[in-house]
Amino acid sequence: xxxxxxxxxxxxxxxxxxxxxxxxKLEKFPWWFVALLLIIITSYIVIATNPNYKEAxxxxxIGLSITITTTLSAFVIAxxxxxVTGLGRISQSVIFRNLATLYVxxxxxxxxxxxxxxxxxxxVPAVVGGxxxxxxxxxxxxxxxxxxxxxxxxNKNIDMILRGVIALSVTxxxxxxxxxxxGIQSISPGQMEAARSQGLSFWQAMYFIILPQAIRNVxxxxxxxxxAMLKDTSLVSVLAVRDITQVARLYAxxxxxxxxxxxxxxxxxxSMTVILSLCVKYLxxxxxxxxx
Amino acid sequence: MNAKPIIxxxxxxxxFGAVRALDGVSLKVYPGTVMVIIGPSGSGxxxxxxxxxxxxxxxxxxxxxxxxxxxxxxxxxxxIRSEIGMVFQLFNLYPHLTVLENxxxxxxxxxxxxxxxxxxxxxxQLTRVGIxxxxxxxxxxxxxxQQQRVAIARALAMKPKIMLFDEPTSALDPEMIKxxxxxxxxxxxxxxxxxxxxxxxxxxxxxxxxxxxxxxxxIVEHGTPEQLFDHPVHPRTKQFLSQIxxx
Numbered sequence: 001x002x003x004x005x006x007x008x009x010x011x012x013x014x015x016x017x018x019x020x021x022x023x024x025k026l027e028k029f030p031w032w033f034v035a036l037l038l039i040i041i042t043s044y045i046v047i048a049t050n051p052n053y054k055e056a057x058x059x060x061x062i063g064l065s066i067t068i069t070t071t072l073s074a075f076v077i078a079x080x081x082x083x084v085t086g087l088g089r090i091s092q093s094v095i096f097r098n099l100a101t102l103y104v105x106x107x108x109x110x111x112x113x114x115x116x117x118x119x120x121x122x123x124v125p126a127v128v129g130g131x132x133x134x135x136x137x138x139x140x141x142x143x144x145x146x147x148x149x150x151x152x153x154x155n156k157n158i159d160m161i162l163r164g165v166i167a168l169s170v171t172x173x174x175x176x177x178x179x180x181x182x183g184i185q186s187i188s189p190g191q192m193e194a195a196r197s198q199g200l201s202f203w204q205a206m207y208f209i210i211l212p213q214a215i216r217n218v219x220x221x222x223x224x225x226x227x228a229m230l231k232d233t234s235l236v237s238v239l240a241v242r243d244i245t246q247v248a249r250l251y252a253x254x255x256x257x258x259x260x261x262x263x264x265x266x267x268x269x270x271s272m273t274v275i276l277s278l279c280v281k282y283l284x285x286x287x288x289x290x291x292x
Numbered sequence: 293m294n295a296k297p298i299i300x301x302x303x304x305x306x307x308f309g310a311v312r313a314l315d316g317v318s319l320k321v322y323p324g325t326v327m328v329i330i331g332p333s334g335s336g337x338x339x340x341x342x343x344x345x346x347x348x349x350x351x352x353x354x355x356x357x358x359x360x361x362x363x364x365x366x367x368x369x370x371x372i373r374s375e376i377g378m379v380f381q382l383f384n385l386y387p388h389l390t391v392l393e394n395x396x397x398x399x400x401x402x403x404x405x406x407x408x409x410x411x412x413x414x415x416x417q418l419t420r421v422g423i424x425x426x427x428x429x430x431x432x433x434x435x436x437x438q439q440q441r442v443a444i445a446r447a448l449a450m451k452p453k454i455m456l457f458d459e460p461t462s463a464l465d466p467e468m469i470k471x472x473x474x475x476x477x478x479x480x481x482x483x484x485x486x487x488x489x490x491x492x493x494x495x496x497x498x499x500x501x502x503x504x505x506x507x508x509x510x511i512v513e514h515g516t517p518e519q520l521f522d523h524p525v526h527p528r529t530k531q532f533l534s535q536i537x538x539x
Contacts, residue, residue, distance in 0.1 A: 157314025193347060194384035194443075198398035198450060208397060212388050254526065 036274060040129055043267040056251055056260040060268065062245035070165055070233045072244060075226055077169035082176025087206075090179040100177065107174035113235055119167040120239050125155050141252030162235030172229055176222065183218035184210055217286060227273050236267070295361065297324050298454050298485055299344050304353030305338055306509075313339040314350070317507035328517075331506035332532060336491045340506070341456050344487065345376045358453070365511040374402045377447030377455040381462050383439040385431035385446070389420070392427040395446045404449065410449075417445035421475050429446045437468030441475055448479075455479065457488040474512065493536065497521060505529045 018183030047053045091093065135150025187210050195205035237246035244265060252261035297320035306314040313336045321344075329337045337515060342348040343355055346362050346369055355362045356374050368419055386394050395414035399405045405413070418424040421441040423454060431439050440460055457476065461469045473495050480499040490496065496503050496517055503520040505513045505528075514527045524530045 088330055090359075187380075190380060190382055190384035191386065193388070194378075194380060195398070197347060197373055197376070197378040199346060199370045199372075199402040200398060204401055208401065209386055213386075216388065242319075 002110065018292055026143060035256050036270075037222050039272065040271050043263070043273075046102065047264060047267070052257060055058070056248075056255075056257060056264045057268075059251045060244050060261070060264055061250045063242050063244035064268075066161065066241060067183065067230070067243040067245075070151050070161065070168070070236060070241070071226070071230045072166035074165045074172065075229055076231070077175055078172035078225075078229070079222070081151060081173025082238040083171060085173060085177035086180025089177060090184060104174045104177050112171050112232060113238065115166065115171050116167040116235055116238060117152055119170060120160065122162040124166065128153055128155050133224050151187060160241050164233075164239050164241050168232065168236065172225060172232075174223060179218050179221045179225070180214070183214035183221075186217055187213050217232075219287060220280060220284040223276075223283060225279065227276045228277065230272060295323050297356075298355040298358060299320055299487070301340070301343065302313060302356070303356040304355065305348040306336075306343060306345055306350050306494070308508070312509050315344070316476040316507075317511055319354075319504065319511065319514075321485065321487055322481045322483050323453075325501040326499050327502045327504060328345070328490070329487065329489045329504045330493070330532075331504075331512075332436070334361045335505045336509040337504075338458055339367055341458050341489050342489060343530065344456060345373050345378060348379070357383040367516065370402070374450055375453050377444075377450060377452035378475070379440070379443050379447055379457045379460045381459040383436070383443045383463075385439055385443055387431055390428050391423075391434070391442050394442060395449045398446075399442060399449055407532055413449050414445070418442070419450045420448065420478075421445045422471075435468060436464045439469045440464065440468075440472045442473075444475055444479075454485040454487065456534065457486065457490065459489050459491070460515075461490065488501070491536070493535060505532065507532070 009131035047057045085100045085103060085130055088096040089095045089104065091100070110118070131150050131153050135147045135153070138144075138150065191209050191213070192202075192205055195209045196202070200208070233243055234245040237249065240246065242250075248261045248265040252258045255261070299321040301317060301418075302316050304317050305312070307445065315336075315339055317336070319340075329340065331337045339348055343350050344357070345356065358407070360372070362369060362372065379501055386397070389397065391493060392411065394412055395417060396405075396407070396410040397415065400407065412446075418427055421444055423441050423445070424476040426434060426438065426442070431442060434442065444455075444460075452468070460476070461471050461472050464472065469492070473492060474493065475501055476486070476488070486499075488495070488499075500517050502514060503517050504511055505520060505524075505526075507528050513520060513524065513529045520529065521533065526531055
């Protein structure tokens, strides 16, 4: 036994421990986050009180609905593309596996901005042309009720917002495919074996046993992609889609108040992403608590 | 034995790359009997067991279950598998479901039972393995022995004609092995047909009608527990038994 006779000694130890824990607490405290919040709050005070900033904010705010609807719709479509492609990546079928891998590798090898130009100005017209040709062919064999809408389809029917959403979904679908693939592969093969041994088919086992576990595992990664996508919607401004970035550019060009326009724009993106990141962290923590 | 075998393995070969796991194995499992397969690790005993419900597909030879040969037909295979219970070394319970849901899932999807029926049956099986009070918890909250008993209940709930056990106690802490073996002994006494791959020689002696000793992908020797444990004939059997029974 260690001698533990003097109560004074024990007290000293206690105090020094307390000091140490306070110090580690201070060292571990997320000062950066407080600073970030202060930056955002101060900026909003400026926006509320300074008439120039207020004008810029009121103008740019108009683009919010497009930024948000673009993010949400592209995210939902990308989730679907990602899940299907992710399943294709681990498929037993040589054709599906190769098609899925081709898509993922193709997208990963091209910058997102370039893909947006390509899909909006080359991809969509090509698909429209193809559908027109399909319509002509259907007409020639007499399936008129299907042919008419296909022939009538024109490039101008597909507006730039939709093209932006398509471009973002196709790009993020490839990223999410990799997330889903990793999520599915992280589940122990014993789970599939147990389900199959009970007579479930491969897809039943996938749906009831593997995917619920895999999706729970990848939720944080998907949440991060949502935040990333919110930021990347700014790229569709190159298609003259009036999201907050495009509207801010318009405002800056018209009023020559570049400081006000772009500072306000930064703060708007920052406040949205900070809030979303907090939500993702909260979800992550909740799911970890439920496990094990 | 006058009855027809439930499972018949005919001259089965299985290799993984260059490794020959099964090198021409034949056996018959009769209804109401307990077969225990023993042998050193890598002898092919788990592979043989997994061939019986085509978790592994043989490269050559035939596997017959209830007079039907297992072929590539998935629908046929799924139906056959639903009648063969399997218990794994690592339990393989579904962690996102409660104990009760673990047991009712396949009954509802594969056997199309009503929820009420499936729950009642699940509770009966949980009572049978002595763990009914844990029905609503998630498997991670249970000890290894309890998890394996749930896995046995999950297999039993499908009303299988035969139960396959793949080293069911090998991943358990020593103090939990007994509770699982007790349940298995109970099932053996009830007359459930079982094939058990295990290193538990005490269980083999107490429960087995037939013991199979495998080595290097072949059945070296088989017989009643008395024959095999007390009067082994083959030198390889004698050597194996002396190694595991010497202390």
